[in-house]
Amino acid sequence: MTASPQDWAVGALQALAHDTRLSVFRMLVQAGADGLMAGEIAQKLSVPPSTLSHHLANLERAGLATSERESRVIRYRADFGGMRRLLAFLMEDCCQGDPLVCADILEITACRP
Amino acid sequence: MTASPQDWAVGALQALAHDTRLSVFRMLVQAGADGLMAGEIAQKLSVPPSTLSHHLANLERAGLATSERESRVIRYRADFGGMRRLLAFLMEDCCQGDPLVCADILEITACRP
DNA sequence: TCCATAATTCGAGAAATATCGAAATATAAG
């Protein structure tokens, strides 16, 4: 049942390769540790609850989000471990160690110490 | 005709979200500036030329690869600019500036100065 | 010019994904 790294990565990319799911994932990334409630997301994106539920389940299955029930609502968070795993897989053994080709690819505007 | 950043990102992710295309892209990333010939890729992956051609066109359309004819063969290369653009989009305004949540996400094994 | 090679485009059936209303489940409150 344990998927190969490649198969896992395809699943993760497939999860992100959809307009609604990509919006959801980025909302979760930007929300950080607090995450967001399912209903809150559905409302902000104007997506019917049942449709959104499929998308959230897809992201979770793919290892890019986690869910936790809090009484009646369910809180979703981005899974930063999964995100890291995906980026690392894409850049693995990059450009034969020549930093000139891709050095600045990681100079990203994401949060830094 | 100019796609929004979100639409562009969905296209890029869709391109990567396929077993064969992900393999091709990673081969190109690892090949670096030299790139690879279309036929060479088809042979290594045991994919019929016409099928591979669709996948290569898909990656190029998505902004993740470039092609250049050299007499009778066509050389494909990873587009590291597109790659960077995609990663930056995914991590934009990440986790409300709190480095604790995702700081190490960029500590990736890719080539570094 | 004629042939061989490398790669792309065409085309159409097969397979996978997306959508969302209706029904079901889980929790809390009265």
Place this chain on the structure above:
DNA sequence: CTTATATTTCGATATTTCTCGAATTATGGA
């Protein structure tokens, strides 16, 4: 125990994507 709320699961249709043989285009050499 009944009702209200939040979310998920079911199910059936609609849409999109994938695949690869055959035909086509581009290039170089005899």
